[in-house]
Amino acid sequence: MNTMTQTAGRAGSVAPPYAELATKLRGALITPDDAGYDGARAVYNAMIDRRPAAIARVADAADVVQCVNFARVHGVELAVRGGGHNAGGLGVWNHALVIDLGAMRSTTPDPAGHRVRVDGGCTWSDVDHSTVAFGMATPTGFIASTGVGGLALGGGIGYLSRRFGLTVDNLLSADVVLADGRLVTADEHNYADLFWALRGGGGNFGVVTSFTFRCHDIGENGTIIGGPVLYDLADTAAVMRWYRELLPSLPEELNGWLGLITIPPAPPFPEELWGRKSCAIVWCYTGSHDKANDVLAPVRDFGAPLVVGLQEMPFTVLQSAFDGLYPPGLQWYWKADFVHEISDEAIGIHEKYGASLPTGHSTMHLYPIDGAAARIPETATAFAYRGGGWAGVIVGVDPDPANAQLITDWAKAYWEELHPTTAGGAYINFMMGEGEERIRASYLDNYDRLAQIKAKYDPQNLFHINQNISPAAAA
Template sequence: MTTTPIEVSPTAYDELAATLRGDLITPDDQRYDEARAVYNAMIDKKPAAIVRCRDTADVVACVRFGRTHNLTLAIRGGGHNAAGFGVWDDALVIDLSLLRSTTVDPDNHTVRVDPGCTWADVDHATVAFGMTTPSGFLGSTGVAGLTLGGGIGYLSRRFGLTVDNLLSADVVLADGTLVTASENSHSDLFWALRGGGGNFGVVTSFTFRCHDIGEHGVIIGGPVLYDLADTAEVMRWYRELLPSLPEELSGWIGTLTIPPAPPFPEELWGRKACGIVWCYTGSHELADEVLEPIKAFGSPLVVGLHDMPFNVLQTAFDALYPAGLQWYWRADMFEEISDEAIAIHCKYGALLPTGHSTMHLYPIDGAASRVREDATAFAYRGGGWAGVIVGVDPDPASAESISQWARDYWDELHPTSAGGAYVNFMMNEGEDRVKASYRGNYDRLVQVKNRYDPDNTFRVNQNIRPTTRGL
């Protein structure tokens, strides 16, 4: 993806600023470096300008300005994107982070969400009413990016992916018009938004279906950690057990380093481990029976299952992974956790290069797998796991070592995969990887792109290239 920098006169930017409620930030502004920073500190991009939008009218103005001046547009929501697509060199960044309101309708079990919200914002609003909508695994993750890529999380087994619970979205299109996409309006666009990323416009509002969970929003969850030497045994047990569990119980598995902080016992701080983080959202009267198989297995180092509001589990790792760390991501989808894959996980789990580096496998089964593969743009519906390998560290000097570990790990593991990846976990990896990640839905996505963004105005993303202009 290459673009030629476009020179826009200061007068033109002054004219844009005069139309905005939000702030226009250019490179000579003292706020510029802070405004261009993203969650992954390994990304260092220098945009031409950044607009911190205050409303939909600001978004419309930015899209039209970008088109008029032939500027690359980058859309920033929560800023978590693995590849740092929320900013881009020489681009006009449409920053949505100030748009943070939520509106809960308890009677109809819905929540309307602004595009700058994080999932912590949403859970704060909904859990107070004993309900929530499926999301991811970190409260600091942005709603917009996670939703548009699919939305795999703790509730996927019971209630489906985030996109399976999206009811409608307001979208600013490439020509600057605003439409509402739903099953009954611009249904082709609505289909594409549910997994197709930011390829089709700027979403300025999401409306989600909510679900009652736990006991008035209180679930039972937390980690169960095992000695790293038990990884192979734990993974074999987990792959067989998980599909048989009630859908109210879900858990992701990974290799990790036990954080050097409470509530973990001090004698375990810094120890490498295999862990499963469980989340049970069903009736507490049935909890003992449902949780017995996971409490009884093996010889765990820690059994950290507790009653807690859902948003406490959702934000449990936020402090461990603050913005500004160095990140290098590699990812794949897996239809099974094979013995060959387990051997590779054992090998690289023992080689975890830093305390923050980790590997996770997130289940996609239950309700998420009962949705047809072509019902939404998100294609991997046959059951299995979304896997991610992340090299992470605060120190920029570690960037090469954590990246090499992740690359080597992925190179060995990839032949055991289903071919593509969860787009929210991908770096800037090229068109072939994008096609593999959408499988049989890719051609239909191109058709929607041709209709709504034929000039590829929205191309700083896991790009689906239109064919109408030969771009």
């Protein structure tokens, strides 16, 4: 195994003994001289180009303990990578030791107990594969290739949120390697303060090597009714006004996120619509199919849609529907905010920037935080935005690095004009590097409690390559 000749760790200029670490791991340690280094450091967002000192493809929790202890003792930066989807690419960092959990992908469904245990390196496609076969699921996001750890620790907003809450609301326990190298299990009765913080506090408190989630029966043996309804972009204002009033009145078995998109140039969309800008709502109905016609009638019948793509499908199909459109390796620039209401002022701004979508992949989405997700008190978990509304995200996206500035400028301008109409904070899973003030705003009154828990479990801020919560100062 090749080793580093130099690195820039927090302790100084002396290179840590990575060769010694390699001998202690069941998994592989990859350094810049190794052939697979560039592939190992690549993340979902190709706008991120960082060069870690070493990447540990850990095989188990014991490997994680070795890496955490090594980083602490030698004073090197430590980054943690699950699925690599993080908006700011925080799973890799220059000169850091990266703990790559991607080889830890086992799942253990428990159909009788309606739960599933999953390793920290799993993606949501791994989880859905293991649960939907038994007609059940746990709330996740909207892209199946997303890593479980990043999404779950940040909150977890998805198709099932109106009916069953966020991912964090369905977390039963977590196995965590702490900054001091201990492996503990946190749940409602053990390390309860840590368990509270993990449910929305991101990667600030340790490396989660295993999650156990509550599962729920969905659809007819895992078959749901869902898909997109697309409208002409000129109908955006009417669709948004109708949607903002309709959504809270719908049965919680029906959820739908709204977006401004360019219709993909591929089946199943009609060829005459390829490349056309559109206002879209993607619906997911997980209730009894006997009631589906009545429940779905309002969303089928409104306006003059270009496409009504509602149909029966396994939940896994809807969950993975956008994976092909958004493969790893695209250029991404993200901006986000929570939204309490879709005001008329905001609708005008959406119309303006929807008409100027700069590339075919660039888009704006509004994801509901409603129903079961909004009934949880804001202090019950670290995830604080429980007052109803939406998690909004604006993303400039394109395959071509030459368009990086174009998509960045569009997303920034859109956000800057829209931000005064929003709630202030943002979903941390959608944030890039935006500073402490934005992080504080995203946790509301929960921030100070998180800072106290951070001081208890990570007083030296070993886990700081994240949307960082600084440890509270000693009283």
